[in-house]
Amino acid sequence: MKSVTVLSSRQQKTGMLLRGARDTLPMLVGAAPFGMIFGALVATSPMLPWHGQLMSLTVYAGSSQFIAAGLVASHTGMLVIWLTTLIVNLRHMLYAATLLPHVAHLSSRWRWLLGFLLTDETFAVVAGYHQRVLSADEQRYAHWYFLGSGLAMYGNWQVWTLVGLLFGTLFPQLQNMGLDYAMVATFLAIVVPQLSRIPQLAAALAAGSFAYLLQGMPYKLGLMAAVLIGVLTGMALSKRGAQDGQKGGAA
Incomplete structure (x- = not known):
């Protein structure tokens, strides 16, 4: 056995x-x-x-x-x-x-x-x-x-x-033949279906917006800042949603 x-x-x-x-x-x-x-x-x-x-x-x-x-x-x-x-x-x-x-x-x-x-x-x-x-x-x-x-x-x-x-x-x-777009397309196919909830969608929009606005920063610091902003946005909305759910359950 x-x-x-x-x-x-x-x-x-x-x-x-x-x-x-x-x-x-x-x-x-x-x-x-x-x-x-x-x-x-x-x-x-x-x-x-x-x-x-x-x-x-x-x-x-x-x-x-x-x-x-x-x-x-x-x-x-x-x-x-x-x-x-x-x-x-x-x-x-x-x-x-x-x-x-x-x-x-x-x-x-x-x-x-x-x-x-x-x-x-x-x-x-x-x-x-x-x-x-x-x-x-x-x-x-x-x-x-x-x-x-x-x-x-x-x-x-x-x-x-x-x-x-x-x-x-x-x-x-x-490197100039556009093959790198295959990676972008792959990520879009995976990320987009996960944007069905408000926290994920807001995080993606915040990160994308700030990545564009801060693209001129050296050493990819703008990208890192955009990631942090996106994460914080998603966490804040997720926490708020959990708190609202607890209040609704208590009521």
Whole structure:
């Protein structure tokens, strides 16, 4: 009986792992051109090809990699590169804070691994997963779903970075062909269906408006400010809605 239970547990973990990867497939399509453009950018820059692949393997942050590659090519100091990429990646703290209640019970090893694999795309998939009504088993093995999504995105990014590195010199203007719009279209397809409630809609409108108004700020500070404003707007309206619901229940 014990062996049967262990086998069932393994099957559930494997199933959740594959389910996370499967649900991330639309994001893989959107990220593919982005990874290929990064590889092509490195291939046509003073950087060596293996620098680009190593960056994808260890940094694994698309926006920061693009910025870092540009700064390296312009011979910018390492401290400036570190600080700039840090500012760009601060949004991941918001992602981590959102998902923390779902991973707080895990060991440090698990949290470090999932933290490394956390990207915009994986966050969108995993956050959407936790918004559904989950069974006890789905909640118990949710971190395997997270892992499946993260590993799918990680492998996808490595493959398309390599493709860009190998063939980027043949298409030196690849980054100007509009392929990056595939990422935008993918995010729109995921975000728009989630705007059915007032807090989410208000947060999106606030973040979008301030991102446009503050786009002239250096080091992507305007984008970070817009994200914070959007988050605070959504939190304020969600809290107000919860308070109104409690008052209505008490009445």
